[in-house]
Amino acid sequence: MVGVYAAVYSERDIAGERVAFCNLAAFCVLEEYRTHSLRLVRALLGQKGYVFTDLSPSGNVIALNERLGFTRLDTATRLVANLPRISGRGTRVTTDPAALERTLTGRDADxxxxxxxAPAAQHLLVERDGAHGYLVYRRDRRKRLPLFATPLYAGGDRGVLRQAWPAVGAHLLRQGLPLTLAERRVLGFAPGGPGTELSQPRPKMFRAADVDPESIDHLYSELTLVRW
Known part of the structure; x- marks a missing residue:
């Protein structure tokens, strides 16, 4: 074996229709066989009826994807400090599986x-004033430091997540994650407090004929399945 393009397949419900997704997850070809790399790409993209996503492209793959019709997602990201804080009255942050299973419904339950x-996906539930928010996140490395929380999915009432973010940040800090890479498109908001806008957030891309960017998320992908 001299080259591999691994992919993750799923079926998603978008606007009441089942849509097939192919997530391009990992691309590696030995240097002496790089001239054949495009054959792997075309074999994947030649599959009919799929929405294609590439959520961690790097190096020359980004330009290659653009030539093959991929579009960049809006990845505007705020780097936010997670600070110590005592949860206010009426706010509860938990990772208890029983609480998650009891509370989540519909798409969030799925x-x-x-x-x-999923090895890289971590889950937390925020309960506040009779409502709840749901967050899926991963631990990420930057400059080899595993100190960053990256939200992958925000469910439930996003207003609860926004209002209770100081408590969420304090929970993440206790997990050894002093910083959050808060992508606005994922959370639906930018957390307040100390932080800065990233000038060059990492790109994420997709290719689809009939699906808009708002329907693309980070689930069912290498971001949930692979730790790094």
């Missing part, structure tokens, strides 16, 4: 069921 064993 997401939790499908990703509760």
């Amino acid at each position: 997401v939790y069921r499908d990703h509760r064993e």
Whole structure:
């Protein structure tokens, strides 16, 4: 074996229709065989009826994707400090599986069921004033430091997540994650407090004929399945 392009397949419900996704997850070809790399790409993209995503492209793959019709997603990201804080009255942050299973419904319940064993996906529930928010996130490395929380999915009432973010940040800090890479498109908001806008957030890309960017998320992908 001299080259591999690994992919993750899923079926998603978008606007009441089942849509097939192919997530391009990992691309590696030995240097002496690089001239054949495009054959792997074309074999994947030659599959009919799929929405294609590439959520961690790097190096020359980004330009190659653009030539093959991929579009960049809006990845505007704020780097936020997670600070110590005592949860206010009426706010509860928990990772208890029983609480998650008892509380989550609909799409959120499906997401939790499908990703509760995913190695890179971590789950937390925020309860506040009778409502709840749901967050799926991963631990990321930057400059080899595993100190960053990256949200992958925000469910439930996003207003609860926004209002209770100081408590969420404090929870992440206790998990050894002093910083959050808060992508606005994922969370639906930018957390307040100390932080800065990233000048060059990492790109994420997709290719689809009939699906808009708002329907693309980070689930069912290498971001939930692979730690790094």
